[in-house]
Amino acid sequence: MMNKKAILLxxxxxxxxxxxxxxxxxxxxxxPEKSGTGENGDGTTEQPTEEPSDGGKKSGEExxxxxxxxPAKFTMLYRDHPSYPYREDWILWDEIxxxxxxxxxxxIVPMSDYEQKRNLLISTGEAPEIVPSTYPGQEVNFIPAxxxxxxxxxxxxxxxxSRQIEEWNLQExxxxxxxxxxxxxxxxxxxxxxxxxxxxxxxxxxxxxHNIPIPESWEDLYNALxxxxxxxxxxxxxxxxxxxxxxLNFASLSFGVxxxxxxxxxxxxxxxxxxxxxxxxTDEYKEMLKYFxxxxxxxxMDPESFTQEDEIAVNQKFATGKSFVISTNTQEIISMRxxxxxxxxxxxxxxxxxxxxxxxxxxxxxxxxxxxxxxxxKKALDNPNFEALMKFVDWLWYSEEGQTLTRWxxxxxxxxxxxxxxxxxxxxxxxxxxxxxxxxxxxxxxNDFGMGNGVFIFSIYNGHKELMYSYMTEEARNFxxxxxxxxxxxxxxxxxxxxxxxREEANMISQSLMDYVKQMTLQFITGQADIExxxxxxxxxxxxxxxxxxxxxTNEIYQETKDILE
Numbered sequence: 307m308m309n310k311k312a313i314l315l316x317x318x319x320x321x322x323x324x325x326x327x328x329x330x331x332x333x334x335x336x337x338p339e340k341s342g343t344g345e346n347g348d349g350t351t352e353q354p355t356e357e358p359s360d361g362g363k364k365s366g367e368e369x370x371x372x373x374x375x376x377p378a379k380f381t382m383l384y385r386d387h388p389s390y391p392y393r394e395d396w397i398l399w400d401e402i403x404x405x406x407x408x409x410x411x412x413x414i415v416p417m418s419d420y421e422q423k424r425n426l427l428i429s430t431g432e433a434p435e436i437v438p439s440t441y442p443g444q445e446v447n448f449i450p451a452x453x454x455x456x457x458x459x460x461x462x463x464x465x466x467x468s469r470q471i472e473e474w475n476l477q478e479x480x481x482x483x484x485x486x487x488x489x490x491x492x493x494x495x496x497x498x499x500x501x502x503x504x505x506x507x508x509x510x511x512x513x514x515x516h517n518i519p520i521p522e523s524w525e526d527l528y529n530a531l532x533x534x535x536x537x538x539x540x541x542x543x544x545x546x547x548x549x550x551x552x553x554l555n556f557a558s559l560s561f562g563v564x565x566x567x568x569x570x571x572x573x574x575x576x577x578x579x580x581x582x583x584x585x586x587x588t589d590e591y592k593e594m595l596k597y598f599x600x601x602x603x604x605x606x607m608d609p610e611s612f613t614q615e616d617e618i619a620v621n622q623k624f625a626t627g628k629s630f631v632i633s634t635n636t637q638e639i640i641s642m643r644x645x646x647x648x649x650x651x652x653x654x655x656x657x658x659x660x661x662x663x664x665x666x667x668x669x670x671x672x673x674x675x676x677x678x679x680x681x682x683x684k685k686a687l688d689n690p691n692f693e694a695l696m697k698f699v700d701w702l703w704y705s706e707e708g709q710t711l712t713r714w715x716x717x718x719x720x721x722x723x724x725x726x727x728x729x730x731x732x733x734x735x736x737x738x739x740x741x742x743x744x745x746x747x748x749x750x751x752x753n754d755f756g757m758g759n760g761v762f763i764f765s766i767y768n769g770h771k772e773l774m775y776s777y778m779t780e781e782a783r784n785f786x787x788x789x790x791x792x793x794x795x796x797x798x799x800x801x802x803x804x805x806x807x808x809r810e811e812a813n814m815i816s817q818s819l820m821d822y823v824k825q826m827t828l829q830f831i832t833g834q835a836d837i838e839x840x841x842x843x844x845x846x847x848x849x850x851x852x853x854x855x856x857x858x859x860t861n862e863i864y865q866e867t868k869d870i871l872e
Contacts, residue, residue, distance in 0.1 A: 370697050373407035378691045380698060381434030383427065384412040385420045385761055389738075389752075396756030401716055405707075408698050428453050428683060435686035435695060438703075438761050441678045442483045445492045449485060450806055454681045456489035463693055464700035467493065474498050479676050479798055481871045486803040488870045493699065495677030495764030498771040502662060502671035502789045503782065504556045507634040507642065509627075511656035523664035524560065524597060527631070531606035534630055544601060545629035546611035547619035552633045553611075554594075554827075559672060559796055560665025561594040565827070568672075571816035572823060572853065573860050575799035582802070582860045584853040586823045587845045593666065595830045595837055602832055609832045625649045634659060636782035637766070640740050659781070661788050673795030677764040702762065709769045712762035713777065715755050728776045738766075739777060802860050803867040812859065815852035822851060 386392045392414055403409055413434050415423045420439060427433035428448050437454075448454045461468050471480060476496060483490045506527070513520060513530065516537055521527040534543035546553050554566030563585045564570055574585035585591050601607035608629065611619070623629040625645045634642060639659055646655050662669050680703065686695055702708040714721045714728050721728050735742035736751040738758055752758040758766075767774050767786075775783050804812060826844050829835035835844075 370694050372698075372701055373405060374694060375407075377407050377409065378694055378698075379409045379411055380436060380689070380691075380695050381411045381413065381685075382436040383424060383434050383438070384414045385417050385439045386414050387417050387760060390750075390756075390759065391753075393754075393756065396754075397716065397719070398712070398756030398759070401711060402702065405711070406698060406701065408694075428681075431683075431685070433683045433685070435683055435689060436680060436699060437683060438680045439678060440492055440681050442492050442494055442676060445681050446485070446809065448681070449491055452684055454491050454683055455687060456487070456491055457493050457682055458484075458489040458491075460696050463696040464493075464704065466700050466704035466706075467496070470496050470498070470704060474675070476675060479674065482674075482798045482801050483676065484801055484803070484871060486805055486867060486870070492679045492681050493703070494679035495768045496704070497675040497677065497768055498774065499786070499790055500671060500673050500675055500795055501767045501774070501786055502556070502793070503636040503767065503786060504552050504633065505635075505662055505785070506553075506660045507624075507632055507639055507657055508660060509630040509655065510658045512630050514656075521660060521663060524557070527663060528597075528601065528606070531601065531631070532604070535604070535606055538630075541628055541630075542608035542623075543606055543629060544611070544631040545608035545614075545619055545623045546633050547614075547616045548633060549614075550612040550828075550831075552635075554598075556633075556662065556671075557598075557665070558591075558594060559670040560663060560667050561597075562590040562667040562670075563588065563594060565591075565594065569820060569824070571812065571856070572820055573802075573816075573856065577797070582799075582857060582864065584848065584857050586827075587848050587853065590666070592837065592841060595827065598831045599833060599837055612828050612832065621645055621649075627655075636778065636785055639781070640779070659785055661785065662793050669793040670796050671789055671793045672798075674798045676798075677768050679764065703764070704769075706770055706773070709763070709773050711757075712759065713757060713773060715751060715757045720751060720755055720757065726772065740779065800864070800868065800871060802864045803870060804863055808859065808863060812856060815856045819848065819851045819853060819856070822847065 384392065392412075399410070411434070413427075421444075424433070424437060424440070425447070428437065429451070431453065433453075445454060471477060474496065480490065480494075483492060483494060485491065508520070510520070512518075512534070516533065518530050518533050519526065521530050531543045535541075551566035555564075555568040556566075558565035558568065564574060572584050572586050573582050574588075575582050598607065602609050608614075608623075619629075619632060620642060624632045625642065626649050632642075636659070639657065643655075643657055646657065662671055680699060682696075682699070686692055689695055702712070717723065719731070720734055721730050723729075730736060730741055730751065733745075733748050734751055734755075735745050735748040736758065737743050738752055742748055749755070760766075763769070766777055778786065826835060830837045830840075830844075
């Protein structure tokens with residue numbers, strides 16, 4: 307028989323063995339596998355079930371709400387606009403802190419130096435955590451070094467942003483800013499509706515005086531200009547501003563191409579073929595150039611439209627009755643009318659914006675609904691309040707409460723609601739909106755209170771539809787509503803997911819190529835080059851400068867990487 311010591315030894319060994327098995331079994335409990343990209347197939351960030359991604363809320367952890375229980379401080383790069391210089395005493399700062407318990411520590415940079423300074427600070431790792439006023443595309447140079455974070459990994463912390471993407475059907479728009487790793491690195495401003503606020507302004511009183519039909523198409527405009535030329539032979543009925551860049555930008559959409567401010571790198575996505583091409587050498591682009599060349603050749607359009615300064619086009623020609631058609635937008639038309647009161651006298655003119663005109667492809671406006679946005683630097687990941695930082699960005703820039711604050715201020719202090727309308731209180735004006743501008747003693751909503759600041763509202767027409775409309779004159783609201791009703795929205799092109807080397811090669815080709823296209827576009831329109839005799843030589847020169855190579859590499863990369871966007 308075993309003695310007592312032997313029995314005790316065996317019992318201890320058995321107990322230790324059993325405990326080891328038990329703990330080993332516990333250690334093998336599996337956790338759900340997380341996606342390598344952090345995204346579902348619809349482009350939204352995958353929500354973890356048991357283990358959150360960095361910054362996520364752990365099981366049982368208290369939900370973050372505003373105002374925070376403990377004060378927090380986040381750093382931000384601030385673009386200082388010369389029209390409304392930064393003031394420490396703006397109630398905007400106090401109200402943000404009151405509602406969120408967050409203090410913003412600002413690095414203030416003049417608007418004139420903002421882009422250069424921003425790029426330097428991010429590249430050297432010295433940038434603050436939050437960097438607004440960054441357009442999609444400007445972030446790509448900071449991605450390879452990991453200077454900014456893939457914000458798509460953290461949108462589960464941004465309920466307002468995520469809801470707007472879903473409810474406003476912005477999934478396809480969001481794909482356009484994805485990078486080759488399937489993620490996006492900039493939080494863009496979001497628009498509930500498309501905004502087409504550029505078009506032509508006409509002297510409606512002159513049209514009505516001579517029974518000239520209001521144009522509905524570009525061909526109608528040609529006929530109207532012909533009639534005006536007969537009536538006023540010593541004038542150019544159409545003398546444009548912005549060196550024709552705005553005109554070619556919005557006109558090109560109805561011709562099925564791009565141009566002017568929207569010329570880009572010459573690459574155009576043909577949705578029916580699911581491929582890209584170089585639009586400046588197409589028949590559609592040639593047709594657009596022939597149209598404007600006809601206007602110039604027949605004396606209907608001022609050839610100086612593409613070289614003159616705005617002051618000449620607006621103040622010396624349109625505002626004095628020497629021309630009757632000009633490009634404008636929903637804000638500039640207010641300034642033009644004000645100038646015409648001085649030159650022609652109040653009641654002696656009538657100016658209206660035309661809805662987008664119909665061209666060979668119909669009435670078309672850009673369907674892109676993303677705006678300039680925000681990048682978050684890698685420094686933010688070291689902040690113990692990182693999750694609160696992302697939720698703060700979501701609240702201030704994307705929630706209806708945050709957007710109302712940054713646009714209109716504080717109810718009962720700067721504005722009141724009358725039904726669904728915002729009205730400034732007596733003694734407050736908004737010069738940039740044309741409200742109460744004649745009250746010289748009134749305080750300005752932007753300069754004296756800090757509202758309407760481009761750092762926080764992205765652009766003047768952004769966000770929730772009703773808030774967008776609240777910033778518009780009745781004329782602008784009617785124009786944009788009608789444009790959305792009668793026009794086809796051109797969907798944004800899918801992105802071409804180039805890496806750094808590929809992007810550099812494409813940029814090297816497109817820079818000199820598009821300089822040449824711009825030069826020849828002007829010459830074809832003004833008649834310095836013959837669009838029929840010189841067109842083939844133009845096409846061949848574009849090919850010699852690399853247009854075929856640009857198209858080839860664009861399509862190859864697109865076909866190889868487009869599955870990332872699914």
